[in-house]
Amino acid sequence: MEVAITVNGQAERHDVEPRTLLVHYLREECHRTGTKVGCDTSSCGACTVLLDGESVKSCTMLAVQADGATVTTIEGLAPGDELHPVQQAFQDHHALQCGFCTAGMVMAAVSLLEEIPEPTERDVRLGLEGNLCRCTGYHNIVAAVLAAGAKR
Amino acid sequence: MIPAPFDYVRAGSADEVVGALAEHGDEAKILAGGMSLLPLMKLRLATPSVLVDAARIPELSYLRDDGDHVAIGALTRHRDLETSDLLGAECGVLRAVAAQVGDNQVRHRGTLGGSVAHGDPASDLPAALLALDATFVVQGPGGERTVSAADFFLGFLETALAPDELLTEVRVPKTGSSGFSYQKFNRRAQDWATVGAVAVRNGSTRVALVNMGSTPVRARGVEDALASGASIADAAAHAADGTEPPSDLNASPEFRGHLARVLVGRALTEAQA
Numbered sequence: 001m002e003v004a005i006t007v008n009g010q011a012e013r014h015d016v017e018p019r020t021l022l023v024h025y026l027r028e029e030c031h032r033t034g035t036k037v038g039c040d041t042s043s044c045g046a047c048t049v050l051l052d053g054e055s056v057k058s059c060t061m062l063a064v065q066a067d068g069a070t071v072t073t074i075e076g077l078a079p080g081d082e083l084h085p086v087q088q089a090f091q092d093h094h095a096l097q098c099g100f101c102t103a104g105m106v107m108a109a110v111s112l113l114e115e116i117p118e119p120t121e122r123d124v125r126l127g128l129e130g131n132l133c134r135c136t137g138y139h140n141i142v143a144a145v146l147a148a149g150a151k152r
Numbered sequence: 153m154i155p156a157p158f159d160y161v162r163a164g165s166a167d168e169v170v171g172a173l174a175e176h177g178d179e180a181k182i183l184a185g186g187m188s189l190l191p192l193m194k195l196r197l198a199t200p201s202v203l204v205d206a207a208r209i210p211e212l213s214y215l216r217d218d219g220d221h222v223a224i225g226a227l228t229r230h231r232d233l234e235t236s237d238l239l240g241a242e243c244g245v246l247r248a249v250a251a252q253v254g255d256n257q258v259r260h261r262g263t264l265g266g267s268v269a270h271g272d273p274a275s276d277l278p279a280a281l282l283a284l285d286a287t288f289v290v291q292g293p294g295g296e297r298t299v300s301a302a303d304f305f306l307g308f309l310e311t312a313l314a315p316d317e318l319l320t321e322v323r324v325p326k327t328g329s330s331g332f333s334y335q336k337f338n339r340r341a342q343d344w345a346t347v348g349a350v351a352v353r354n355g356s357t358r359v360a361l362v363n364m365g366s367t368p369v370r371a372r373g374v375e376d377a378l379a380s381g382a383s384i385a386d387a388a389a390h391a392a393d394g395t396e397p398p399s400d401l402n403a404s405p406e407f408r409g410h411l412a413r414v415l416v417g418r419a420l421t422e423a424q425a
Binding site: 001017018019020021024040041042043045048051054055056057060061062064065108111112115126127129130131 | 153157159162231254255257260
């Protein structure tokens with residue numbers, strides 16, 4: 001089945017099997033490998049992307065479900081050479097260790113800040129409950145999201 | 153993990169969903185948000201040969217004030233429930249429970265109807281709807297019928313929905329913006345409830361339990377004790393009466409019974425405040 005999805009502002013059109021997961025579509029058809037497959041069971045959030053501006057887990061969604069939608073991955077977040085404010089805050093606060101969860105964390109944080117522009121620490125911790133950091137480096141991640149919120 | 157192959161049918165209306173189900177029989181499954189079905193399909197625990205995508209029917213996504221109740225379209229997402237002012241004012245308990253389903257990403261995709269039709273006793277919303285004595289509107293080849301929540305959940309992942317029927321609407325009574333509580337115990341923030349307890353005060357107090365049997369269950373022993381004037385502590389002691397809680401990696405039946413008594417006590421205390 002042919003699906004047409006706007007990925008990071010670029011119109012993509014590919015013929016896929018209906019069972020193709022969105023994360024595999026993004027990585028293997030669109031060659032956007034910034035989005036990671038982590039647990040593959042909808043638990044860890046490493047595969048989080050924005051679907052029409054809202055965070056979703058792309059391992060638990062079919063590409064055909066995103067047909068006609070707009071998807072933003074970590075590669076599409078920064079408008080040009082400058083980092084997106086949430087990416088910058090992650091760098092400033094050293095909010096990553098091994099980095100595997102980072103793309104998903106950043107995308108989940110961007111969606112959270114759209115919904116709660118100036119979150120409390122509790123808002124951030126609850127808002128990122130769908131994202132696991134296997135290094136357990138949550139402290140700096142929360143600090144980075146709070147800082148990005150305060151700068152808005 | 154990739155689901156087994158299936159044919160994909162995109163329905164544009166409730167009639168088209170029912171038509172596709174009539175054509176493909178029980179080989180077909182309805183796809184809404186996919187938050188329960190897709191994980192099962194990836195694990196190959198569910199292998200439908202036809203997937204009927206009902207998620208592109210905007211007419212089935214709404215929250216509407218309907219006099220003595222709030223009518224909610226089956227495709228209304230958890231996110232829409234947890235941010236609804238109408239629901240907050242008229243049925244605050246459902247809004248509060250919706251806000252505790254899964255995580256943000258799940259609530260952006262998951263739908264009320266999908267959660268109900270899946271019939272998982274570990275899900276939050278079915279127990280809340282049981283406590284509320286909600287009514288479900290179901291569309292099939294012969295037209296529309298209504299089923300009460302008490303008659304809907306029949307067994308583990310088993311509901312009163314026939315293979316050729318589509319859940320279209322959930323009706324919840326107006327219980328107001330306060331006088332309720334949802335207590336959920338889980339090991340990790342985003343996990344399903346090991347046990348959950350919903351209490352709603354609306355005249356009498358009604359209590360329902362998550363993950364204390366093969367379906368969501370009413371805590372009748374607690375309700376009866378309260379009705380006959382028992383204290384919260386005495387009533388909560390009956391929380392596990394008559395239940396057959398499951399045993400799994402998270403908890404033994406005995407521990408679940410203990411959790412039910414503690415959580416019901418907390419829920420009754422908060423609902424009273």
